[in-house]
Every structure is written in C-alpha cells, then in structure tokens.
Amino acid sequence: xxxxxxxxxxxxxxxxxxxxxxxxxxxxxxxxxxxxxxxxxxxxxxxxxxxxxxxxxxxxxxxxxxxxxxxxxxxxxxxxxxxxxxxxxxxxxxxxxxxxxxxxxxxxxxxxxxxxxxxxxxxxxxxxxxxxxxxxxxxxxxxxxxxxxxxxxxxxxxxxxxxxxxxxxxxxxxxxxxxxxxxxxxxxxxxxxxxxxxxxxxxxxxxxxxxxxxxxxxxxxxxxxxxxxxxxxxxxxxxxxxxxxxxxxxxxxxxxxxxxxxxxxxxxxxxxxxxxxxxxxxxxxxxxxxxxxxxxxxxxxxxxxxxxxxxxxxxxxxxxxxxxxxxxxxxxxxxxxxxxxxxxxxxxxxxxxxxxxxxxxxxxxxxxxxxxxxxxxxxxxxxxxxxxxxxxxxxxxxxxxxxx
Ligand code: HMG
Numbered sequence: 001x002x003x004x005x006x007x008x009x010x011x012x013x014x015x016x017x018x019x020x021x022x023x024x025x026x027x028x029x030x031x032x033x034x035x036x037x038x039x040x041x042x043x044x045x046x047x048x049x050x051x052x053x054x055x056x057x058x059x060x061x062x063x064x065x066x067x068x069x070x071x072x073x074x075x076x077x078x079x080x081x082x083x084x085x086x087x088x089x090x091x092x093x094x095x096x097x098x099x100x101x102x103x104x105x106x107x108x109x110x111x112x113x114x115x116x117x118x119x120x121x122x123x124x125x126x127x128x129x130x131x132x133x134x135x136x137x138x139x140x141x142x143x144x145x146x147x148x149x150x151x152x153x154x155x156x157x158x159x160x161x162x163x164x165x166x167x168x169x170x171x172x173x174x175x176x177x178x179x180x181x182x183x184x185x186x187x188x189x190x191x192x193x194x195x196x197x198x199x200x201x202x203x204x205x206x207x208x209x210x211x212x213x214x215x216x217x218x219x220x221x222x223x224x225x226x227x228x229x230x231x232x233x234x235x236x237x238x239x240x241x242x243x244x245x246x247x248x249x250x251x252x253x254x255x256x257x258x259x260x261x262x263x264x265x266x267x268x269x270x271x272x273x274x275x276x277x278x279x280x281x282x283x284x285x286x287x288x289x290x291x292x293x294x295x296x297x298x299x300x301x302x303x304x305x306x307x308x309x310x311x312x313x314x315x316x317x318x319x320x321x322x323x324x325x326x327x328x329x330x331x332x333x334x335x336x337x338x339x340x341x342x343x344x345x346x347x348x349x350x351x352x353x354x355x356x357x358x359x360x361x362x363x364x365x366x367x368x369x370x371x372x373x374x375x376x377x378x379x380x381x382x383x384x385x386x387x388x389x390x391x392x393x394x395x396x397x398x399x400x401x402x403x404x
Pocket of ligand 1: 035
C-alpha cells in the first residue's frame with residue numbers, strides 16, 4: 001500500500017559444510033536404484049558436516065559476510081532458528097555473537113518449531129523493525145538433518161545455514177502482509193531429547209505437509225491475500241526437492257486449477273537447485289530455495305513470490321513477497337555456488353564415521369582434529385563446554401554490495 005513502510009530481506013547469505021555424500025554413493029551402499037533418489041525424491045547429494053563443523057560454525061560462516069558488508073549499526077536483535085540445537089539452555093546465537101565480535105548491546109534468542117522456525121524468526125524480525133524502523137535484525141537459521149543409517153529418511157539428510165538482514169526499505173525482497181498460518185498437533189516427525197537422529201512416519205509426514213498447504217493457503221485467502229495467479233514463482237519448504245512439486249500440484253488442484261507439469265516446472269524453476277545438492281536443511285531449506293531463485297533466475301524485479309514454510313508437528317505459514325528492483329547488485333551468487341561446488345565428496349566409510357561421531361559425556365577434554373575449510377570451527381568439548389575458534393579461512397570479507 002502507498003505510504004506503508006516496506007520491510008523485508010535486505011541481504012541474504014548461505015553457508016554449508018566441507019563434505020558432501022553423493023546419492024550414487026548412498027544408493028550403491030544401500031542397494032537402491034539411484035533413480036529412486038535422483039528422480040523419485042529429486043536429490044543428487046547431501047551436505048555432511050566435518051567433525052569440527054556444526055550449526056554454530058555454519059551460522060557464523062553465513063552471517064560473517066553480512067556483518068562485513070553492513071557493519072553492526074542498528075542490529076540490536078539476533079534471532080537464531082534451529083532444531084539441531086547444541087545446548088538445552090544457551091542459544092547457539094550467543095556463540096555466533098562471540099565469533100563475529102558483535103556488540104554487547106544485542107539481545108539473542110533461539111527459536112524452535114521444526115523446519116518452520118526460520119519463518120517465525122523472519123516474521124518476528126519484521127515486527128521489531130515495524131516498531132523501530134531504524135533497527136535491523138539479524139536472522140540466522142542453521143540445521144543439520146540427521147536420520148538413522150539405512151532408514152528411508154537417510155537419503156533426505158543435509159546441512160546448511162542462512163543469514164538474513166531484515167530491515168526497512170530492503171534491497172532484496174519486501175515481505176508482504178497478510179500471512180496465512182496453520183497449526184495441527186500431529187506426530188509426523190520428531191526428535192526426543194535423548195536421540196541425535198529424527199524419527200519420522202515418512203508417508204504420513206507427506207500427507208501432513210499437504211494438509212498444511214491447504215490450511216495455510218485457506219487462511220491466507222481469508223486474510224485477503226493475493227490470488228494464486230499473481231505469483232511469478234513459489235519457494236516451498238523442501239525436505240527433498242520432489243516435495244515442492246507435490247505441494248505445488250496440490251495447491252493448484254486445491255484452488256481448482258488443472259496442474260500441468262510445464263506450469264509447475266515454470267513456477268518452481270531454479271528454487272530447487274541448491275536444495276538438490278545440499279539436502280534437507282530444515283529451517284534453512286525454504287530460504288535456500290529463495291537464494292537459488294534470486295541467484296539463478298532472469299530479472300525478477302517487482303515480481304511476486306509465494307512462500308510456503310512447513311515445520312513438522314506441525315506449524316505452517318504461507319506469505320508473499322515482492323522482489324525489489326536492482327536487487328541483483330546485492331546478491332552473493334558466485335559465493336553461494338562456490339560454497340556448494342567446493343564441498344569434498346566423501347566415500348561411505350568416511351560419511352559413516354562422521355555420522356556416528358558423538359562426544360563422550362564424561363566431562364573430560366575432547367579436542368577435535370582440524371577438518372573444516374570454513375572460517376569458524378568447533379575446537380572441541382572441554383569439561384562439558386563447547387569451544388569455538390576461527391578456522392582455516394578467516395580472512396575478513398569486506399566486499400561492498402556488488403554482485404559476488
Ligand atoms: P521411501 O519409502 O524410501 O520411498 O521414503 P518411496 O518408496 O516412497 O519412494 C519415493 C519416491 O521415489 C516415490 O515417488 C517412488 O515412486 C519413487 P512418489 O510416489 O512419492 O511420487 N521411486 C522411484 N522413482 C524412479 N525410479 C525408481 C524409483 N523407486 C521409487 N527406481 C520418504 C521416501 C520421503 C518417505 C523418506 O525419504 C522419508 O521418510 N524422508 C523423511 C521425511 C520427509 O522428508 N517428509 C517430508 C514431509 S515432512 C517435512 O517436510 C518436515 C521435515 O523437513 C522435518 C521438519 O519439519 O523439521 C522432514
């Protein structure tokens with residue numbers, strides 16, 4: 001609306017892990033036809049954290065370029081979304097605060113509701129900026145998706161972080177009102193506190209996701225949202241990329257449209273490129289879709305994008321955004337592509353070793369070997385305390401806002 005304050009995503013930066021496991025390698029190990037992974041679920045590889053990488057190191061790696069470009073002025077809040085938390089009390093964002101040298105006059109909190117929490121963080125950040133448009137909020141989502149070895153979910157693992165600077169008059173995407181929201185108490189996917197891997201009812205979780213698409217869209221429409229045809233592209237939560245296609249088909253049919261493959265392909269084109277290589281990154285996944293779209297699509301200036309965020313359990317939200325003209329000069333496309341392409345493929349034995357790694361719980365000193373090639377690393381667990389340090393590539397990136 002004219003005169004209304006525009007608030008949204010001013011900058012966006014992603015990070016992922018040192019290692020990747022290809023689905024060819026997993027298929028050979030599990031005796032599965034690789035076409036099931038490539039075509040059936042739409043995945044090519046998945047990011048695997050090195051032993052000294054976790055949600056904190058990825059989060060700091062994603063956020064550092066944003067702080068280097070914009071400084072800390074106006075940042076009084078950091079919202080950290082994750083469902084692979086490293087502590088039951090302390091917010092992972094406080095470790096990131098130290099690694100990035102953020103000022104003390106900042107509040108930090110960690111948010112959880114499965115994969116939905118990144119969107120909760122974005123919406124809460126927008127509310128804070130509406131209250132005081134001089135403030136900017138650093139939103140970080142970071143997750144490691146982990147299922148049992150040999151389970152059906154194993155092929156849908158992954159890991160990544162996204163950092164977004166939320167501000168008034170944003171340079172990338174204006175986030176619109178209204179939102180459509182939906183909650184339903186279902187046990188489709190969960191991780192009890194005593195487990196390091198998630199439990200899931202695979203097929204039920206897909207049905208729960210699709211019911212949430214209907215619920216969130218229905219509320220979005222009731223709140224006076226756009227018509228489905230207004231949107232140029234759609235970013236869906238992608239536990240595996242084929243889920244976005246299932247979801248969009250379902251939404252079109254729910255809205256009374258015939259869902260043709262070509263139209264669905266056009267609406268989702270580019271949004272699955274990073275997720276197909278990284279895998280499920282939970283809270284980060286939908287924003288990897290946005291990053292891939294902005295980085296790889298032809299000019300999207302003034303185009304409306306639809307966003308569907310889903311977190312098992314379940315909470316979902318549908319909202320719209322408009323791409324800001326001249327956004328391209330602010331992108332980090334080369335850096336994002338490089339973060340994915342420079343990952344080192346591992347064999348099954350190395351992947352298994354990292355999957356099975358757990359710290360002893362004896363309170364002793366457990367330093368970790370240096371493996372990450374990223375700017376921050378987990379040095380180890382010393383007397384029950386996680387200790388982080390700058391890693392191999394800690395050169396400050398002070399590049400100005402010119403497409404990277
Ligand atoms: P599965 O049982 O191993 O696989 O588990 P399937 O037999 O259902 O096959 C998968 C697809 O591949 C099917 O396609 C097959 O036909 C096809 P569809 O019928 O669905 O269109 N297929 C083949 N295609 C080509 N060539 C072949 C071939 N063989 C089979 N040879 C499942 C799949 C996704 C259930 C499993 O990986 C899983 O449990 N994943 C984890 C749960 C999940 O991702 N759920 C999605 C919705 S819930 C969600 O998004 C939330 C979440 O992100 C968590 C959070 O919120 O925090 C997970």
